[in-house]
Amino acid sequence: MMREELVFGPIFSRRLGSSLGINVLPEKGKICNFDCIYCECGWNKDGRGDTRLPVAAELREALAAKLTESLEEGTPIDSITFSGDGEPTLNPDFPQMVGDVIRLRDLYYPSVKVSVLTNATRLGRKEVFDALRKVDNPILKLDAVTTADAKKINRPQGRYSTDAVIRNMEKFKGDFVLQTMFLRSPDFDSADTVGEWMDIVRSLRPREVMVYTIDRETPAQGLQKYTAEQMRELVLPLIEEGFNIQIKG
Numbered sequence: 131m132m133r134e135e136l137v138f139g140p141i142f143s144r145r146l147g148s149s150l151g152i153n154v155l156p157e158k159g160k161i162c163n164f165d166c167i168y169c170e171c172g173w174n175k176d177g178r179g180d181t182r183l184p185v186a187a188e189l190r191e192a193l194a195a196k197l198t199e200s201l202e203e204g205t206p207i208d209s210i211t212f213s214g215d216g217e218p219t220l221n222p223d224f225p226q227m228v229g230d231v232i233r234l235r236d237l238y239y240p241s242v243k244v245s246v247l248t249n250a251t252r253l254g255r256k257e258v259f260d261a262l263r264k265v266d267n268p269i270l271k272l273d274a275v276t277t278a279d280a281k282k283i284n285r286p287q288g289r290y291s292t293d294a295v296i297r298n299m300e301k302f303k304g305d306f307v308l309q310t311m312f313l314r315s316p317d318f319d320s321a322d323t324v325g326e327w328m329d330i331v332r333s334l335r336p337r338e339v340m341v342y343t344i345d346r347e348t349p350a351q352g353l354q355k356y357t358a359e360q361m362r363e364l365v366l367p368l369i370e371e372g373f374n375i376q377i378k379g
């Protein structure tokens with residue numbers, strides 16, 4: 131189970147380079163309105179030990195300290211990513227935090243890209259939508275093309291409809307990154323609905339699509355990953371149509 135500090139890293143990855151992470155969820159818990167069968171943070175029920183959410187002032191202080199230290203030490207930073215133990219937009223200070231992170235970025239490392247990984251359930255809230263429009267990379271999750279399938283993979287807590295999420299994604303007018311997990315479980319296989327998923331991609335026209343699969347231990351048993359080659363084959367029509375697709379096997 132991953133348990134991250136408010137500001138963590140930098141972690142080096144080939145895709146993002148040297149990346150600072152921001153976890154606006156509890157340090158020793160998990161808060162999410164999904165409970166995905168593949169979640170690297172484990173099941174929601176096992177993450178309720180710590181429910182204290184950090185506030186905007188704490189993030190400002192922690193990030194300013196980290197950026198000052200990094201500048202002094204000459205540590206390169208290429209990106210700052212909201213990616214914690216749960217869904218970042220559930221923190222009530224999320225819109226304020228995005229504004230603060232952008233201001234600090236401009237001050238310390240103006241060329242750094244700010245990204246947010248979100249399950250896209252809260253795009254219907256104006257303040258969340260407006261905040262996501264401000265960052266360089268709003269990375270929006272869509273794993274299932276029907277609500278019934280989302281119930282199997284993402285296990286939404288509360289009301290959820292893929293149609294509503296897709297309508298909210300349309301408001302980005304293609305200026306976002308779509309992220310989709312490909313996997314097989316005992317009652318779901320991404321390959322079965324990839325045709326409908328590609329039609330959604332064609333209508334949303336995201337400027338980038340990230341297709342990935344299981345990487346670490348998952349809370350649910352019996353999940354199988356796809357290889358990069360298999361995923362490439364599945365999304366080949368989109369690649370041939372010129373979509374910018376990143377595949378992470």
Ligand code: SF4
Nearest residue numbers: 162164165166169216
């Ligand atoms: S949306 Fe993300 S944090 Fe939430 S359960 Fe799914 S994988 Fe975990």
